Amino acid sequence: MLITQRNQYALRAMLDLAIHKGGGLRKSSEIARARNIPPRFLEVILSQLKGSGFVKSKRGYQGGYTLIPEPAQITVGEVLRFMDREERPLHCIACISKCKCSYDDGCAFSNLWSRVEAAIYRVYDGTTLQDLMDNESAMTVEETG
C-alpha cells in the first residue's frame, strides 16, 4: 500500500465532487454512500479538504459540499501533497525512506529515494481530476456497450 486509505478516500471524494460540479451542493452522506466511504470518517476528511481551497461547504438544511476550481485545474499531486501536509505539519523530505538519517551509510540511498519520489510525483502532478473523470466514464461506456 503506497497510498493511505485516508488519501484514497480524499481522492475519491474529490472525484465525486468533480463529477457533480454544477449540480448544486453535494451532501457528505451522498458522497459516502456513492463512493463507499465510512460516513463519519469522510466528514473528517472533507473538513480538512476545505483548507485546501479546492472545496467549500455550506451548512444547515440543504447544505453540502462543492468543488471550487474546474476539475482540469486540480491535479492528484496537489490533493495528495495537501493531505500529507495535514497529517504531518513538519514534513521531512526524507520521509520516503526514514525520518531520521542518523547513521551515515544511509546516505548511499538518499539519491535513490529522491529519484523515486520525483518519479511518483511526476505521475501524480500530470494527472488531473478531469483525467480521472474521463477514465470513469470510459469504463462505464465499455460496460454498457
Place this chain on the structure above:
Amino acid sequence: MLITQRNQYALRAMLDLAIHKGGGLRKSSEIARARNIPPRFLEVILSQLKGSGFVKSKRGYQGGYTLIPEPAQITVGEVLRFMDREERPLHCIACISKCKCSYDDGCAFSNLWSRVEAAIYRVYDGTTLQDLMDNESAMTVEETG
C-alpha cells in the same frame, strides 16, 4: 514511508555484502554493527534473502554470509520484489491502492496506480548495488576531501 524498515534493512545488508565481496565471509553480527540494524532482526532477514539466490551462508565457526553475483548484476528492484514476495506470497497487483477493488468506481484510479508503480520500478530496476556502492564511496571522498 514508502518502503518498509525491513526492506531498507535488506537493502543495507546487501550493500554491505556487496562492499565486502571478495573479502571472505561476513558475519551477521558485523553487518548489524556496521549498518546499525537490530542483530536478531537482521538474522531473520538474511535467512530470507538466502532464498533469493543472491546470498549464500556458511554456518559454524568462521561462518557468515557472502554475495553470489557481482554487485552490478543485482538491481534494487530485484531485491525489493523478492522481499515483497516473502511477505505476501499472494501478491495482488492492485496492492498499491487497495487489496479489494470491490466497488466499481475505484477503477477510475487503477490506471493511475499502475502508472505510479511502473514509474517506481523503472527507478528501482535501473539502480544496481554497484550504483549504491559508487554513491557511498563518492560521499566518503567528499567528507574526507
Place this chain on the structure above:
DNA sequence: CCCTTTCTTGACTATGAGAGTCAAGAATTA
C-alpha cells in the same frame, strides 16, 4: 570428542500509525 561460534527456525511480544467512531454543538432554512 567436546567446545565455541554462527547460522536456523519459528513462535512470541510490543508499538505506532492509521482507521474509524462518537457526541455535543453551531449554522441554516423551512
Place this chain on the structure above:
DNA sequence: TAATTCTTGACTCTCATAGTCAAGAAAGGG
C-alpha cells in the same frame, strides 16, 4: 422551533510492522 447538515476534536480500535527470544543444528578448532 424543528429538522437538517456541517464542525470539531477527542476518543478507541485494529493490525501490519518491528523487534525479541530460545532452543537447536551445522561446522570447525583443539
